[in-house]
Structure formats: C-alpha cells, structure tokens
Amino acid sequence: MNMAETDNLAAAGLRGELKRGEPMARHTSWRAGGRADRAYAPADLDDLAAFLRATPADEPLLMVGLGSNLLVRDGGLRGTVVLTHWALRQVQVAAMEDRHGAIEAGAGIPSPQIARFAAVHGLVGAEFLAGIPGTVGGALAMNAGCYGGETWDIVAGVTTIDRSGALRERSPDDYEIGYRSVALRSIPPNPPLEKGGMSSTSAQLPPFSKGGSRGDSEWFVSARFRLARGDGEAS
Numbered sequence: 001m002n003m004a005e006t007d008n009l010a011a012a013g014l015r016g017e018l019k020r021g022e023p024m025a026r027h028t029s030w031r032a033g034g035r036a037d038r039a040y041a042p043a044d045l046d047d048l049a050a051f052l053r054a055t056p057a058d059e060p061l062l063m064v065g066l067g068s069n070l071l072v073r074d075g076g077l078r079g080t081v082v083l084t085h086w087a088l089r090q091v092q093v094a095a096m097e098d099r100h101g102a103i104e105a106g107a108g109i110p111s112p113q114i115a116r117f118a119a120v121h122g123l124v125g126a127e128f129l130a131g132i133p134g135t136v137g138g139a140l141a142m143n144a145g146c147y148g149g150e151t152w153d154i155v156a157g158v159t160t161i162d163r164s165g166a167l168r169e170r171s172p173d174d175y176e177i178g179y180r181s182v183a184l185r186s187i188p189p190n191p192p193l194e195k196g197g198m199s200s201t202s203a204q205l206p207p208f209s210k211g212g213s214r215g216d217s218e219w220f221v222s223a224r225f226r227l228a229r230g231d232g233e234a235s
Contacts, residue, residue, distance in 0.1 A: 012050060012051075012054040013050050014042075014047060014050055014051055014054065015042075015043040015044075015047050016040055016041050016042040016043045016047050016048075016051065016087070017040070017041045018038060018039070018040050019038070019039045019040075020037070020038055021035045021036075021037070022035060022036045022038070022039035022081065023035050024036055024067075024070075024072040024076065024077065024081070025072075027039075027064055027067045027070075027081070027083060028067035028068075028070045028071070028072060029066065029067055029068045029070075029133070030067075030070075030071055032071070032072070033070075033071070033072025033073065033074070033076070034072060034073060034074045034075050034076030034077070035076040035077075036062075036076055036077040036079075036080070036081040037076070037077065037078055037079055037080065038079070038080040038081070039080070039081045039082075039083055040080060040081070040082050040083065041082075041083040041086065041087065042082065042083075042084065042087045043087060044087050044088075045087065045088060045106075045161075045221060047087070048082070048084070048087060048088075048161065048165075048221070049161060049165030049166075049167070050165065051082070052161065052162075052163055052164065052165045053164060053165040055080065055163075057163060059079055059080055060077075060078055060079025060080070061079060061080055061081075061082060061163075061217070062077060062079065062080070062081045062082070063081075063082050063084055063137070063219050064081050064082065064083055064084065064085075065084055065085050065107070065108055065134060065135030065137050065138050066085055066110060066133065066134050066135050066138070068133040068134040068138070069134055069138060069142070084107065084108045084135075084137065085108045085135065086108065087108055088106035088107050088108035088109070088137070088221055088222070089106045089108050089109050090104070090105070090106040090222070091103065091104070091105045091106065091109055091113070091114070091117055092104050093121050093123075094224070096226065099228070099229055100226050100227060100228055100229065101121070101122075101123045101226075101227055101228075101229055102156060102224050102225060102226055102227065103117060103118055103121075103123065103126070103224070103225045103227065104222060104223075104224050104225075105117075105136050105222060105223055105225065106136065106221065106222050107135060107136045107137030107140065107219075107220045107221050107222055107223065108135055108136070108137065109135060109136050110133075110134070110135055110136075111129040111130075111132040111133070111134060111135065111136055111138075111139050111144070112129060112130045112131075112132070112133075114126055114129050114136060114225070115127055115128075115129040115130035116130070118225075118227055122229055122230065122231070123227035123228065123229060123230070124227060124228050124229070124230035124231070125149075125154050125225075125227040125228050126154060126225060126227055127147070127149070128145060128146050128147045128148065128149030128150075129149075129151075131146040131147055132144045132145075132146060132151075136220075136222075136223055137219070137220045137221070139151040140152075140155070140158060140182065140220045140223055141182055141220065142180050142181065142182065143177055143178065143179070143180055143181060143182050144180070145180075152172055152175075152177045152182070154225045154226055154227060155172055155223055155224070155225060155226070156171075156172075156224045156225065156226035157169060157170065157171050157172070157223070157224045158170050158171075158220050158222065158223045158224070159193070159220070159221050159222045159223075160218040160219060160220055160221060161218065161219050161221050162217060162218050162219075163217055166192035166193075167192060167193040167221070168192060168193060168218070169193060170184075184218060
C-alpha cells in the first residue's frame with residue numbers, strides 16, 4: 001500500500017489494514033488461490049461500517065472469515081475481500097426470561113469456540129458447533145450443521161450490516177432456511193439500529209455480490225444463540 005492510499009484511509013477515518021494484490025492462499029484452509037485486487041482487515045465493527053460507507057456501491061465485495069469452505073481460482077478475485085476473522089470476535093452471555101440462556105457472538109469467532117464457551121457457562125445445545133471448522137458468520141450463511149444439529153436450530157436472532165454501514169436486527173422468520181442454505185426473504189427492511197450495544201463477520205448474502213445503491217446486500221455480523229441450561233461438563 002502506497003502513501004497516497006494510506007492518506008485516503010486516514011481521511012475516511014479508517015483504522016484497518018488495506019492490501020493490494022493479496023494472495024488468497026493466505027486466507028483459505030486449502031492454502032490455494034490467486035490474488036484479490038484488494039483486501040481490507042477492519043479494526044472492529046465501527047471500522048467495518050466506515051469502510052463499507054467509503055466503498056463505491058458497484059465495488060464487488062466478499063466477506064471472508066477462516067476460509068474453511070472457500071476455494072479461490074488461480075485467477076484470483078476482482079474487487080475487495082474483507083477479512084473479518086480478527087475484527088468481529090465479541091462474545092458474552094445474556095440472560096433470557098425463561099429457563100434458557102443466550103450467547104451473543106461475533107460472526108468472526110470460530111464455531112468450536114462457541115461450543116466451548118457454552119459448556120463453560122453451563123449451557124447446552126451448541127455441542128455440534130465443535131465439529132464445524134469455520135466461523136459463526138459462515139455457519140449462519142450456510143446453516144452449517146453436523147451430528148444432528150444445525151446452526152439455525154439455536155438462533156434467536158442476528159445482527160446484519162449493509163452496504164451503507166447500517167446495522168439491523170433480524171429474526172429467523174426473516175429468512176428462508178433450508179439444508180445448507182439461507183436466504184433473506186423479500187420483506188420491508190427493518191429500521192437501522194442506533195449506534196451502540198453488542199453487535200459484531202462475516203457472512204454475505206448472497207455469497208458474492210456487487211450490491212448496489214439500494215443497499216440490497218447484507219452480511220451477518222453477530223448472532224444470538226438460545227441455549228438450554230444444563231450440565232456444561234457433561235456436554
């Protein structure tokens with residue numbers, strides 16, 4: 001990245017790292033793939049929102065977490081890859097009114113960490129996430145599952161971000177959920193969230209899109225998992 005690009009990032013209030021011609025082999029579990037035109041690693045959620053606002057509406061964007069389910073062609077990727085694994089890693093326990101508990105998790109956290117976090121806090125139902133090698137965002141995007149469990153079986157709600165950097169709360173009812181597939185229904189958009197609160201990448205719907213001025217692309221940035229209280233050591 002040259003000095004002019006560094007100045008442009010600072011002028012836009014961005015705090016992340018921008019790279020040109022980034023080898024995607026560094027960001028996939030296959031350790032293969034050509035170069036992305038640009039790669040941006042946001043510092044945090046606010047920085048991600050600022051980057052999206054500063055990016056042209058016709059710029060192709062691809063959100064990437066651990067790259068565990070991503071095969072990149074040798075010719076690389078046009079547009080910008082956003083690397084979210086280190087930025088969206090908040091996790092905390094939230095109380096619920098019934099006998100259940102909830103975990104609020106950033107989309108950049110590896111799914112196995114959620115399984116361990118749940119067990120430590122005496123919550124059961126997320127054990128299957130230990131067998132999913134990707135991030136929470138990737139699990140949300142494809143309804144990942146194993147050992148008889150699927151991600152959206154335990155989702156109480158999600159937070160998304162769009163091309164304008166606006167955050168929205170969505171419920172499972174807002175999505176068509178199937179076997180290894182998730183799609184946003186054609187519904188009126190929820191109003192953006194006020195700044196603040198616990199929200200945190202990563203998965204894009206659809207998986208790769210140019211988006212547009214209407215902000216018709218949304219990405220998962222965090223999830224709220226509803227889990228039963230139980231014996232964490234047994235799970």
